Amino acid sequence: MHTPLNLPVRILAVLLLTGCALSTTAAPTAAQPTTTAPATPPKLDVVWVPTPPEVIAVMLEAAKVGPNDLVYDLGCGEGEILIAAAKRGARGVGIDLDPERIKNAKINAEKAGVADRITFIEQDLFKTDIKPATVVTLYLLPELNQRLMPTLMRDLKPGTPVVSHDFDMGDWKPEQSHEVQVRRTHRVYLWRIPAR
Numbered sequence: 001m002h003t004p005l006n007l008p009v010r011i012l013a014v015l016l017l018t019g020c021a022l023s024t025t026a027a028p029t030a031a032q033p034t035t036t037a038p039a040t041p042p043k044l045d046v047v048w049v050p051t052p053p054e055v056i057a058v059m060l061e062a063a064k065v066g067p068n069d070l071v072y073d074l075g076c077g078e079g080e081i082l083i084a085a086a087k088r089g090a091r092g093v094g095i096d097l098d099p100e101r102i103k104n105a106k107i108n109a110e111k112a113g114v115a116d117r118i119t120f121i122e123q124d125l126f127k128t129d130i131k132p133a134t135v136v137t138l139y140l141l142p143e144l145n146q147r148l149m150p151t152l153m154r155d156l157k158p159g160t161p162v163v164s165h166d167f168d169m170g171d172w173k174p175e176q177s178h179e180v181q182v183r184r185t186h187r188v189y190l191w192r193i194p195a196r
């Protein structure tokens, strides 16, 4: 036999249990969004397509990349151009907005034994400080090259080579242009930043 609770004690018990129930359900509900929210995918200006090694060789040779160079690959993908540049003794900075590309670029540079010569940064190439570059490499799109042109002209030192796979710069005529056959005809353009 159990003792019936008097009315004030029963009211107090109900209030306490209701309060506990509310407080225990509120906490996990509030924490969930931070653990389950999906990552926002980066808004890329161009998708990843790697430059073939044969084309990279022509790009780096056109710019005469060597041990004194700091090569910036704007939209670096998984680092193939910079890894090849590092094998010629250069240092590199790779910029890409896609975290997956940056992650794999770092793994690729490690495997190639040149990770100490290359810095990969997850960043928008249009917001990158390119002033330290002695060579810039691009594999973007014609309209992106043209959007980038004023920054190249403003921030790079006169004489700095800019090399682009496949796409030109509109009215800015290249100093060199090459054709490379790898399943199709690839084009390599080289410009030099003019004196101001």
Ligand SMILES: C[S@@+](CC[C@H](N)C(=O)[O-])C[C@H]1O[C@@H](n2cnc3c(N)ncnc32)[C@H](O)[C@@H]1O
Pocket (backbone or CB within 6 Å): 043, 044, 045, 046, 047, 048, 049, 050, 051, 073, 074, 075, 076, 077, 078, 079, 080, 081, 095, 096, 097, 098, 101, 123, 124, 125, 126, 138, 139, 140, 165
């Ligand atoms: C055509 S791939 C070129 C990859 C590499 N440069 C090569 O030639 O092998 C273009 C790269 O630009 C990156 N990208 C697109 N929009 C970008 C942006 N606004 N800022 C930085 N990277 C971007 C893509 O994720 C992709 O990896």
